[in-house]
Amino acid sequence: MNRDPFALWVYLSASPLTWLTVTLVVWIAADAAAKGMGRHPVANPVLMAIIGVALVLALTRTPYATYFEGAQFVHFLLGPATVAIAIPLYKHWPIVRKNLTAMMAALLVGAVVALVSALAIAMALGVPRDVLIALAPKSVTAGVAMGVTESLGGEPALTAVLVIATGIIGAVMVTPLMNALGIRDYAARGFAVGLASHGIGTARAFTVNPVAGVFAGIAMGLNALVTALLVPLAMAFFR
Amino acid sequence: MNAKAWPRVGLPVRNVEAHGGAMIPALTLLLGCQLVGEVVARGLGLPVPGPVLGLALLLAGLFFASRFGWVTPETVDDTGLGRVAGVLLGALGLMFVPAGAGVVHHAELLANHGLALLAALIGSTLITLVVTVAVFRLIARRSDPS
Numbered sequence A: 001m002n003r004d005p006f007a008l009w010v011y012l013s014a015s016p017l018t019w020l021t022v023t024l025v026v027w028i029a030a031d032a033a034a035k036g037m038g039r040h041p042v043a044n045p046v047l048m049a050i051i052g053v054a055l056v057l058a059l060t061r062t063p064y065a066t067y068f069e070g071a072q073f074v075h076f077l078l079g080p081a082t083v084a085i086a087i088p089l090y091k092h093w094p095i096v097r098k099n100l101t102a103m104m105a106a107l108l109v110g111a112v113v114a115l116v117s118a119l120a121i122a123m124a125l126g127v128p129r130d131v132l133i134a135l136a137p138k139s140v141t142a143g144v145a146m147g148v149t150e151s152l153g154g155e156p157a158l159t160a161v162l163v164i165a166t167g168i169i170g171a172v173m174v175t176p177l178m179n180a181l182g183i184r185d186y187a188a189r190g191f192a193v194g195l196a197s198h199g200i201g202t203a204r205a206f207t208v209n210p211v212a213g214v215f216a217g218i219a220m221g222l223n224a225l226v227t228a229l230l231v232p233l234a235m236a237f238f239r
Numbered sequence B: 001m002n003a004k005a006w007p008r009v010g011l012p013v014r015n016v017e018a019h020g021g022a023m024i025p026a027l028t029l030l031l032g033c034q035l036v037g038e039v040v041a042r043g044l045g046l047p048v049p050g051p052v053l054g055l056a057l058l059l060a061g062l063f064f065a066s067r068f069g070w071v072t073p074e075t076v077d078d079t080g081l082g083r084v085a086g087v088l089l090g091a092l093g094l095m096f097v098p099a100g101a102g103v104v105h106h107a108e109l110l111a112n113h114g115l116a117l118l119a120a121l122i123g124s125t126l127i128t129l130v131v132t133v134a135v136f137r138l139i140a141r142r143s144d145p146s
Helices: A005-013 A016-036 A045-059 A064-076 A078-084 A086-091 A093-098 A100-124 A129-135 A142-151 A156-181 A186-208 A210-237 B003-009 B013-021 B023-043 B050-067 B080-090 B093-104 B107-111 B114-143
Strands: none
Touching (some): A005 A016, A016 A045, A016 A064, A016 B093, A045 B093, A064 A078, A064 B093, A078 A086, A078 A142, A078 A186, A078 B023, A078 B050, A078 B080, A086 A093, A086 B050, A086 B080, A093 A100, A093 A210, A100 A129, A100 A210, A100 B114, A129 A156, A142 A156, A142 A210, A156 A186, A156 B114, A186 A210, A186 B093, A186 B114, B023 B080
16 A cells, blocks of 8 residues: 555545445435434425535535536436336325326416416516526426426526425425415325425425325426426516 | 345245345336336427336336236335335435535526525415415315315
C-alpha cells in the first residue's frame, strides 16, 4: 500500500460505488429519523434525505453529475416500481372497481385544477413564460413531466426540481388536511394525493394505509396520461 | 448455497425457494413489462409513459393468470412477484432522492422566482387535494348511498 489518503479519496470521490452507498446510507438514516418521529407528516424522509445528500455534496465539493453516476441505479428503479403497482392494484381490484366512476370524475377535474391553479398563481406573481412551461406538469411523476417540458421547449432540469417539491409539499400536507376535512375514506385520500403529488405522495400514502397507496398509485398513473395531453393545450391559452 | 441444508435450521425448503428462487424471474417480468411499454409508447409515438403501459400490461397478465387459478388476490403477496413489488413500493421514496438532490445544481435558477414558485406550488397543491377529494367523495356517495 503506497497510496496516500488523498489519492484514495480522489479514487473514491469519482466512484459510482461511493455515491450509491451514500444515497442508501442517507436514506436509511432519514427513514429511521422519520420512523423515530412516529411518521409525523412534517418529518418527510424524502425531504430529509435530499437535504442530507445536498449537504454531503456541498461539503465534499462533488459535482452533481459525478454523484448521479452512482445514484442513477436507485433512480432507475422508478420504472420497475411503477410497473409493480400492478400487484397491489390486482390485489385490491374489487374496491377499485367499485370506485371507478368517482375516480374518473376526480381525475379529470383534479388534473385541470392542478394545472390551471399553478399557472394562474405563478403568472399573477410575475413568473415569465419559459418558467411557466417548466411549472405546468409539476403534479406528474418526474420522468413524464421532464418529457412534457422538453417537448414544449422548456427546461427539464427545472421541472425535476418543481416536481419533487410538489411531491414533498403534498406528502407533508395531505394527512393533516384530510383529517381537518374529516375525510376517512382512504381510497379518496390516496387518490387525491397521488393525483396532486405523484410518486412521493404515493410513497406517503403507502406508509399510512395500503388502500390509500393503491389509489394513489392509480391516480399517479392516470394523471401522467391526462396531464401529458392537457399541458400543450393549456400553454396555448397562457401566453 | 445448498438448499437441503436449510431444514436443519428449521426452514422448510419450499419457503427458501419462495424467498430466493423466484426473485430474479419476478424482476425480469417487471423489467420486461416496462420494456414492452417503452417500445410500444415510443414506437407508436404515444404520449403515455412506458412504465404506465407496462403497469397495464402486467395487470392484464395477472387477470389472465387468475382465470387459470395460477394466482389469486389472496396469495399474490406470497409469490416472488409479490415480494419484489413489496420491496420496491416500500422504498418508493428513496427513488426520488437522486433527482431531488439536483436542486443544488439549479439553485441560482430558482433564486429569481423561488418565492413565487413556492407560492404557486403550495397554493396549487392545496387546491388540487381539496377539489380532488371532494369530487371523489361526491360521486362515490352518489353511486353508493350506504
